[in-house]
Amino acid sequence: MLQTNLTHIESEEAFDAILEENENVMICCGRMGPMCVPVYEVMEEIEGEYEHVKFADLAFDSAHSHVIRSLPECQTFNGLPFTVYFKNGKVVKATSSIQDMDQVTSILDENFSK
Amino acid sequence: MKTDYDVIIIGGGPAGLTAGMYLARAKMNTLILNQGAVGGQTVLTHEIANYPGVENINGFQLARIMKTQAKNFGCTIKSNIKISNLQLEGNIKKVEINNKNSYSAKAVILATGGRSRALGVPGENDFKGQGISYCATCDGDFFQDKEIIVVGGGNSAL
Ligand SMILES: Cc1cc2nc3c(=O)[nH]c(=O)nc-3n(C[C@H](O)[C@H](O)[C@H](O)COP(=O)(O)OP(=O)(O)OC[C@H]3O[C@@H](n4cnc5c(N)ncnc54)[C@H](O)[C@@H]3O)c2cc1C
Numbered sequence: 243m244l245q246t247n248l249t250h251i252e253s254e255e256a257f258d259a260i261l262e263e264n265e266n267v268m269i270c271c272g273r274m275g276p277m278c279v280p281v282y283e284v285m286e287e288i289e290g291e292y293e294h295v296k297f298a299d300l301a302f303d304s305a306h307s308h309v310i311r312s313l314p315e316c317q318t319f320n321g322l323p324f325t326v327y328f329k330n331g332k333v334v335k336a337t338s339s340i341q342d343m344d345q346v347t348s349i350l351d352e353n354f355s356k
Numbered sequence: 357m358k359t360d361y362d363v364i365i366i367g368g369g370p371a372g373l374t375a376g377m378y379l380a381r382a383k384m385n386t387l388i389l390n391q392g393a394v395g396g397q398t399v400l401t402h403e404i405a406n407y408p409g410v411e412n413i414n415g416f417q418l419a420r421i422m423k424t425q426a427k428n429f430g431c432t433i434k435s436n437i438k439i440s441n442l443q444l445e446g447n448i449k450k451v452e453i454n455n456k457n458s459y460s461a462k463a464v465i466l467a468t469g470g471r472s473r474a475l476g477v478p479g480e481n482d483f484k485g486q487g488i489s490y491c492a493t494c495d496g497d498f499f500q501d502k503e504i505i506v507v508g509g510g511n512s513a514l
Contacts, residue, residue: 245420275494276400279416280393287436320498321485338485339495342392343436 245274246282248289249298257300257309261331264296266354268346271300271310272323277340281323284343288350295354327353358432359459361387364451366442367467368435369396373422375465380429387459388426389451390435395419396469402493475507 243250251257251269260267270285272278285297300307302322310316313333316324321339327349328334334353337345363379365372368390379386393399401415410418427433434453441452444464452458472490474480480488489495492512506513 245417273494274414274416275491276402276415277491277494279399279419283393284436318486320487320495321489322491322494339489340484 244272244282244299244301246299247286248282249296251298251300251306251309252304254306254309257306260296260298261328265330266295267298267328268295268325268350269298269300269310269328270323270325271302271307273302275322277321278323281325281341281346284341284346287343288347292350292354294356295350329353357457358385359457361385361432361459361461363387363463363465364389364449364459364461365465365467366439366451367391367396367469368394368423368433369467369469370398370422371469372396372465372467373426373431375467376426376431376433377429380426380431386431387461388431388433389437389439389453389459390433391438392436393419394423394433394435397471398422400472400491 243252251260268285270278270281272281282299289297300310310324310326313326313336315326315333315336319338324336324338325341326333326336335349362384363386365375365386365388368388372388372390373394376386376388395416398404398415398419404413404415404418405411407413407418423433437453439451439453440455443450448460448462449464450458450460451464
């Protein structure tokens, strides 16, 4: 399990449920590593401000991480973390490697209007 | 929202957090403003083996402990912010963040540390995570059996 204060996706069923129950979802799939931790920290920081978005993480080395790793949008990725944004269960944006606050919030603002 | 502090520290790496802990323990109202993830360069460090009293620790774990310590002593920490204006003249210094919130203090400590240099070549940002990597321990396995170019010749590169 990742050591963050975010919701952890710990099974394929939990992943499906999150997408089903929330219109706007941001999932960061990574490890507790140098490129991933800053993204989790951005998510923790803005969680209160973006109440219309569900924020969650998923451990890259878990058995169920294929739900993110096998997405067509992630096939060219070779930098952790894989961060994927879903609207009504469909991928609207995916990024690879470290992202800062501005990059994350501009994707959220562009794709998930309040 | 509190806006007046005794001291504002710009930078939340080990230096800024240490200064914060000492100030907060001395009952100074202390605000730490940090641009990125709290912990600075330690967050980018896979393993730290020379911290006295700790044999081996992940950089991010050490950073999280330092952050918790500073908060528990009473520091207010704001991370992922951008300093948009800084007025250091006069007895009361002013620091504005994100072009909106302004804070004042009798003293400002700069603990902005260092940062790694990007290549600065066209396309670098577009291919970040798609062929360009800054962390061997994070992304090395994606490049197994592939030819790679290492830019730089310091300890990390070797
Ligand atoms: C890959 C790597 C491995 C390392 N391994 C070790 C090791 O094993 N042992 C060891 O002792 N040292 C190690 N170091 C060095 C150690 O991490 C640094 O010496 C230490 O982090 C310096 O602390 P600092 O607080 O001065 O600066 P930094 O850690 O650089 O922190 C500065 C902080 O200030 C913030 N900042 C900068 N500008 C602004 C601004 N304008 N506004 C707001 N905030 C700002 C930054 O975002 C950052 O969080 C390593 C460094 C690297 C990069």
